[in-house]
Amino acid sequence: MYVKVCGLRTARDVDAAVAAGADAIGFVFSASVRKIGVEEARGLAERIPESVLTVAVVNGIAAVDAARMALEAGLDAVQLHGDYPRAEFDAIADSPLRRIRATTLSPETDVRVGAFGEDLLLLDGVVPGSGDRWDLAALDAVKPEGHWLLAGGLTPDNVAEAIAAAAPWGVDVSSGVESERGVKDPGLIRAFISAARA
Numbered sequence: 001m002y003v004k005v006c007g008l009r010t011a012r013d014v015d016a017a018v019a020a021g022a023d024a025i026g027f028v029f030s031a032s033v034r035k036i037g038v039e040e041a042r043g044l045a046e047r048i049p050e051s052v053l054t055v056a057v058v059n060g061i062a063a064v065d066a067a068r069m070a071l072e073a074g075l076d077a078v079q080l081h082g083d084y085p086r087a088e089f090d091a092i093a094d095s096p097l098r099r100i101r102a103t104t105l106s107p108e109t110d111v112r113v114g115a116f117g118e119d120l121l122l123l124d125g126v127v128p129g130s131g132d133r134w135d136l137a138a139l140d141a142v143k144p145e146g147h148w149l150l151a152g153g154l155t156p157d158n159v160a161e162a163i164a165a166a167a168p169w170g171v172d173v174s175s176g177v178e179s180e181r182g183v184k185d186p187g188l189i190r191a192f193i194s195a196a197r198a
Helices: 011-020 038-045 063-072 086-090 136-140 159-166 186-197
Strands: 002-006 024-028 053-058 077-081 098-104 120-124 148-150 170-173 178-180
Touching: 002 053, 002 186, 011 024, 011 186, 024 038, 038 063, 053 063, 053 098, 063 077, 077 120, 120 170, 136 159, 148 159, 159 170, 159 186
Parallel strands: 002 024, 002 170, 024 053, 053 077, 077 098, 098 120, 120 148, 148 170
Antiparallel strands: none
């Protein structure tokens, strides 16, 4: 089970996620309690082994600007989170960065992985980073195939159940491993990754 831990802001957070076996680590560059700057992200990314995917997570920032920020920070991928059209993904198609399309599941959502040229698809709750769970039964009729991540309200206590219900390729967590909003808890990070892989 592929596990991405998102919204990390400190060396302690990063070290805990790497030690626990995270496959990917996300840094938020858009307005959020978890936002960090490009230089901060660069310093943190230098602590992360090459085997772990490092991701710039953005919302409301043009793809070309997001890609520039990700490259300046020395990251591997950019996650366009929200209602980005195909043209935004096309705009960074020549970039060396991997592209992640993160969106909410609705009747109009194209759940085909790669439909916008992305490498990974992430299906999230209506309010990203809120910790709110969403109805996974909605996936029964439109199950994605391939490399897709389930996100939205996942915690160490419910991730195994969510995996059993949705059968994703991977999972993504942010608020579910926090002791308070925006503050990661190393113990919860370890517990989440362990539960996801159990």
